[in-house]
Amino acid sequence: MRALLVVNPKATTTSGRTRDVLTHALRSDLKLEVAVTEYRGHARDLAREAASDGAVDLVVALGGDGTVNEVVNGLLAHGPSERVPRLAIVPGGSTNVFARALGLPNHPVEATGVLLDALEHRRERAISLGKAMTEGLPDRWFTFTAGLGFDAGVVGRVEEQRRSGRKSTHALYVREALRHYVTEREHRKSGPVTLELPGRAPQPGLVMTIVSNTSPWTFLGNRPVVPSPGASFETDLDVFGVTRMTAFGTARTVRQILRPHTPSEQSDPPRGPSGKHVVSYHDVRHFTLVSEEPAPFQVDGDHLGDRSRVSFTGVRRALRVIV
Known part of the structure; x- marks a missing residue:
């Protein structure tokens, strides 16, 4: 099998020695070409050319969620098709949310072992x-x-801290979330975002909107x-929103979002956050978020600046992943 290894040399948890070991291991089973990224967006360009x-x-x-997101966007630059190369991930970032959501080990050497075994047994997932x-x-x-709104604002704050030299940790996310909560007092009372769903009345006043493509996921270590x-x-997108963030209500919602799901509950329908100010929709294919004023926007933990209107669509079986 012909393969391209896209390496982010600035990946948080991957040293040059580790990269060399992984390259050697992959070359034992693959006709491998290695490309090292040199600028933001380079992984996207490399994947687009390969596709x-x-x-x-x-x-x-080989990198964190930012590298993976760039590769995905490069592979799907012209949309999903059978001709698009498969994707494999060797986690090398600080959080590796997508890799863990797929059930991959968080250590790059262990993940490489899983990848080689999956290739040998032709395991893949659309x-x-x-x-x-x-x-x-x-x-x-x-x-x-x-996300558009409060959660994206937290991501933006974390990115600012990382640019100043701070390491990305779950403690950093918690600290910046608390700071953002304190500074966004006015927006906590009535948010600027409206959710527009086909065939439904608009839902205005959203302070926070989180769009999920899988569950669970986390920036908080193993939590x-x-x-x-x-x-x-296997489904389209889910939308979670909050229309008011009081101290008591927010604490209750956070507890619900972080509520563990014990093995004995696995056969029961999963319980999501609930409450007077909670908005939730499951398996939605198309919707739009509109903000009265430009609001912070993020995808896969990458802050993309402020947006006033973003439309979303879920695309099933969009990409084949080696797992």
């Missing part, structure tokens, strides 16, 4: 993805989550975050 010229059957992303569309800007595919427990890689 366009038909030179490879598999693209392996997964659904989400696509975010803003007029005048390129469409953006996402693998596990997107699962479950805003939409019914979301999966």
Whole structure:
């Protein structure tokens, strides 16, 4: 099998030595070409070229969620098709949310072992993805989550801290979430975002909107975050929103989102957050988020600036992943 290994040399948990070991292991089973990213967006460009010229059957992303998201967007630059190379992931970032959502080990060497075993036994999975569309800007595919409003503001704060040299940890996300809560006092009372669903009355006043493509996922270490427990890689998108963030109500919602799901409950329908100010929709194919003023926007933990209107669509069986 012909493969392209896309390496992010700045990946948080991957050293040059580890990269060399992984490359050697993959070359034992694959006709492997290695490309090292040199700028933001380079992984997307490399994957797009691989998908366009038909030179490879598999693209392996070695890096964090940002690298994986770029590779996915490159592979699907012209949309899903049978000609698109398969995707494999070797986690090398600080959180590796998508890789863990697929059930992969968080350690790059262990994940490489799983990848080689999956290739030997021809294990792959066709997964659904989400696509975010803003007029005048390129469409953006996402693998596990997107958001407009409060949660995206937290992601933006974390990125600012990382640019100043802070390491991305679950403690950093918690700290920045608390700081953002304090500074967004006015928006906590009545949010600027309206959810527009085909065939339904608009839902205005959203402070926070989280779009999920799978469940659970998390930026908080091994602690699962479950805003939409019914979301999966086999369905369309789920939407979770909050119209008011009081101190008591927010604490209650956070407890519900972080509520563990014990093995004895596995046969029961999953329970999502509930409450007077909670809005939730499951398995939605098309919808739009409209903000009265530009609001922070993120996909897969990557802050993309402020947006006033973003349309979303779920695309089933959009990509084949080696697992």
